[in-house]
Amino acid sequence: MIQVRNLHKSYRVHSARKGVAGAFRDLFSRQSYEVNAVQDISFHIPRGEIVGYIGENGAGKSTTIKMLTGILTPSCGEIICNGMNPHMQREAYVKTIGVVFGQRSQLWWDIAVQESFRLLKKVYQVDDRTYQHHMDLILSTLDLSELLDKPVRKLSLGQRMRAELAAALLHNPAILFLDEPTIGLDVLVKMKIREFLKEINQTYQTTILLTTHDISDIEALCERVIMLDGGNIIYDGNLSELRRKYVTKKQISFEFTKPTDIQTLSSQTEHLNLKWKAGENMHQWIGILPISIREKASISEVMTAVSKQNEIVDLQVRELALEEIIRKIYEKGAVHG
Amino acid sequence: MDKYFVMIRMRFLTMLAYRMEYYTGIIIYSINIGAYYFLWKAIYGSQGEIGNVDFVQMTTYVAIGWMARSFYYNNIDREIAADIQEGKVAIELIRPYDYVLMKTAQAFGEGVFRFFCFAVPGFIIVSLLFPVHLPSDPFLWVSFFVSIFFSFLIFTQINLAVGLTTFFFYNNRGFMRAKRILLDLLSGLLIPIYLFPAWVQSIFTFLPFQSISYVPSMIFSGGFTTELVYLSIGKQLLWSVILIVPIMLLWKTAKKIVVVQGG
Ligand SMILES: Nc1ncnc2c1ncn2[C@@H]1O[C@H](COP(=O)(O)OP(=O)(O)OP(=O)(O)O)[C@@H](O)[C@H]1O
Numbered sequence: 001m002i003q004v005r006n007l008h009k010s011y012r013v014h015s016a017r018k019g020v021a022g023a024f025r026d027l028f029s030r031q032s033y034e035v036n037a038v039q040d041i042s043f044h045i046p047r048g049e050i051v052g053y054i055g056e057n058g059a060g061k062s063t064t065i066k067m068l069t070g071i072l073t074p075s076c077g078e079i080i081c082n083g084m085n086p087h088m089q090r091e092a093y094v095k096t097i098g099v100v101f102g103q104r105s106q107l108w109w110d111i112a113v114q115e116s117f118r119l120l121k122k123v124y125q126v127d128d129r130t131y132q133h134h135m136d137l138i139l140s141t142l143d144l145s146e147l148l149d150k151p152v153r154k155l156s157l158g159q160r161m162r163a164e165l166a167a168a169l170l171h172n173p174a175i176l177f178l179d180e181p182t183i184g185l186d187v188l189v190k191m192k193i194r195e196f197l198k199e200i201n202q203t204y205q206t207t208i209l210l211t212t213h214d215i216s217d218i219e220a221l222c223e224r225v226i227m228l229d230g231g232n233i234i235y236d237g238n239l240s241e242l243r244r245k246y247v248t249k250k251q252i253s254f255e256f257t258k259p260t261d262i263q264t265l266s267s268q269t270e271h272l273n274l275k276w277k278a279g280e281n282m283h284q285w286i287g288i289l290p291i292s293i294r295e296k297a298s299i300s301e302v303m304t305a306v307s308k309q310n311e312i313v314d315l316q317v318r319e320l321a322l323e324e325i326i327r328k329i330y331e332k333g334a335v336h337g
Numbered sequence: 338m339d340k341y342f343v344m345i346r347m348r349f350l351t352m353l354a355y356r357m358e359y360y361t362g363i364i365i366y367s368i369n370i371g372a373y374y375f376l377w378k379a380i381y382g383s384q385g386e387i388g389n390v391d392f393v394q395m396t397t398y399v400a401i402g403w404m405a406r407s408f409y410y411n412n413i414d415r416e417i418a419a420d421i422q423e424g425k426v427a428i429e430l431i432r433p434y435d436y437v438l439m440k441t442a443q444a445f446g447e448g449v450f451r452f453f454c455f456a457v458p459g460f461i462i463v464s465l466l467f468p469v470h471l472p473s474d475p476f477l478w479v480s481f482f483v484s485i486f487f488s489f490l491i492f493t494q495i496n497l498a499v500g501l502t503t504f505f506f507y508n509n510r511g512f513m514r515a516k517r518i519l520l521d522l523l524s525g526l527l528i529p530i531y532l533f534p535a536w537v538q539s540i541f542t543f544l545p546f547q548s549i550s551y552v553p554s555m556i557f558s559g560g561f562t563t564e565l566v567y568l569s570i571g572k573q574l575l576w577s578v579i580l581i582v583p584i585m586l587l588w589k590t591a592k593k594i595v596v597v598q599g600g
């Protein structure tokens with residue numbers, strides 16, 4: 001469905017010299033240098049998959065999306081989506097895709113949402129029956145019916161984003177590209193959008209590629225993530241595998257009725273492979289337990305050992321959250337192992 | 338084809354929604370015509386004719402020139418520049434249509450609006466205020482309408498070409514402003530071409546600009562012989578075909594180097 005091979009994109013940036021004399025010299029010879037936004041990436045996405053495309057600011061996510069949607073010409077490399085070359089066969093190709101740029105509206109500012117839809121229906125040459133059937137589903141799932149006769153400029157961000165999604169899916173595209181679709185939205189709208197994307201994906205087998213900085217979007221939607229750093233892919237694979245690789249410890253936080261210290265605790269759990277760390281005060285202590293496949297029962301052992309000699313007020317078991325994993329990877333700049 | 342027609346209608350409706358702005362436009366145009374009326378009146382003074390043209394013909398020429406302008410004029414060069422500078426061109430490129438044709442369709446929607454809501458009422462007002470002479474020959478009426486259609490095409494094509502250069506020179510506001518003033522001058526809107534020195538006139542015959550304003554104004558004010566009417570409209574047709582070439586070249590190159598701002 002989406003096939004990318006050795007894709008590369010560099011931007012030429014002109015740098016301005018300082019001052020009046022500099023500006024004058026710029027008239028005759030401009031200094032310029034190249035920014036490699038996307039270095040050399042390859043991936044394949046089969047039909048019906050939802051893939052999260054993540055990376056730090058400036059990693060090259062939007063640049064990739066712009067190439068995949070036929071807006072930018074790649075400097076090097078090959079893209080085949082829906083059997084077409086996005087840039088060379090732009091007009092035919094864009095009929096088969098839907099795009100949402102979270103930062104940019106594709107609706108007409110001054111006219112009612114409904115008019116925008118009608119216009120797009122004509123532009124994409126969707127026939128009445130398909131439109132009716134398909135749009136009924138979209139409008140009810142996105143809860144848009146009441147907004148239809150409002151002009152776009154009077155919609156709130158969340159309302160507009162829902163309308164944008166409907167507009168992008170109006171012609172029932174085979175691939176949907178979303179560049180930060182949940183930026184600036186509240187939790188409820190985010191949830192609604194996620195539900196909707198899942199439903200569309202299940203009903204129509206729509207392939208979805210989305211970029212986001214909200215890891216919970218990825219957790220809710222994607223089985224697969226492609227992680228980008230400085231224009232290179234540093235991870236491409238299952239989310240669960242990423243987790244398995246990085247989650248090597250569990251944290252068990254205790255709060256005791258009486259203050260205690262690290263020596264006491266350590267001696268109480270001597271037979272266990274447990275490290276103690278101080279919490280916020282002398283009542284709170286955190287035990288860090290390495291997870292290994294051989295020692296599955298260790299949490300209950302810790303509990304038994306600790307509760308035998310201390311009265312526990314509160315207890316919490318926590319894994320490294322995906323967000324922390326990803327932050328770690330960004331910091332290191334690579335996935336090892 | 339359908340999608341372009343929808344866009345013409347769309348633009349017409351949007352313009353209609355903002356029509357109040359255009360009513361003030363009519364007044365500004367009338368003031369312009371008035372200013373040129375008094376200017377020419379002073380120039381004519383006691384002379385009956387200048388270059389075989391009497392004062393009423395001159396007034397008609399000026400009034401027609403401005404009214405035709407209200408039809409063919411549009412700002413799509415600035416719209417294209419804004420699309421590029423604000424990165425909106427990304428949205429245009431994910432739509433299954435040709436950007437340049439779509440801009441032309443929008444300009445035409447605007448032209449139709451301007452014709453009915455601007456040029457026609459404006460002309461009625463102007464002909465009440467100033468001694469404008471309307472031709473009685475239906476041939477002149479028909480050829481006038483044909484020729485302002487071409488005025489629109491040529492003007493729009495020049496705008497498209499200038500707008501598209503934004504892809505290459507990111508900030509070309511000055512260029513666009515210069516174009517606007519030059520067009521008013523070279524098209525014969527401000528001064529009829531026949532008043533220019535002969536050598537300038539002979540240069541102008543090789544340029545597309547006089548096809549925009551001079552031709553329709555001369556046709557309607559009765560300054561052209563029948564033969565010249567045919568010849569001029571033929572030239573307009575020729576120019577509107579020739580101008581397709583640079584636009585296509587510009588657009589083809591632009592698509593290759595397009596960089597979308599923001600992200
Ligand atoms: N029009 C441009 N001209 C020059 N450089 C650009 C341009 N657009 C992007 N870049 C550069 O290319 C790199 C990748 O940018 P891109 O917009 O793809 O990042 P991104 O991953 O989408 O980041 P973000 O998460 O901030 O949206 C950045 O270093 C950026 O500065």
Ligand SMILES: [Mg+2]
Nearest residue numbers: 061062063600
């Ligand atoms: Mg981005």
